[in-house]
Amino acid sequence: MLITIENRNYGSFKYKNSTAYVHYRNSVVAEVPIEGELVPARGKINMTTSVDLKAETMISNPNFMADVTSGSLNMTSTASLHGKVSLLKIFKFPATAFSMCNISFFILTKSIDSKCTSKIKL
Structure with missing residues (x-):
């Protein structure tokens, strides 16, 4: 899996x-390891990382077959990145970046669409 982390600040x-x-x-x-970085x-x-999908958890959900029949599987991902913001290499503040993505897997076209939102708390 390829993950892009963008810093607009x-x-x-x-x-x-x-x-x-x-x-x-x-x-x-699934749990996705994210290595610390600047x-x-x-x-x-x-960055690239691996994902171990717990297929048995998905398949055992009573809504799984209905979702497959509808043609899409909808998931969400969440991440919290704890670290420090550095301004001008002088000022350092503790910060946490939060991210949430809505992910849709379209079965017939074998495509994925994702929309993410993020925010940072200083």
Whole structure:
């Protein structure tokens, strides 16, 4: 899996190792390790990571077959990145970046659509 982390702010953000979670109908179906990194001010980084999907958790959900029949599986992912914001390499503030994505897997076209929102708390 390829993850892009974009920093639109004027301060760099260095975060610690973290874990993102993928949910299917309120059940955690995957844990995604995210290695700590420095995201430069007004920059972005790409990282690759692996995902172990808990297929048995998805299949055991009573709504799974109805979702497959409808042609799409909808999931959400959440992540919290704890770290520090650095301004001008002088001022450092603790910060947490939160991200939530709505992910749709379209079965017939074998395509994926995702829409993400994020915010940072200083």
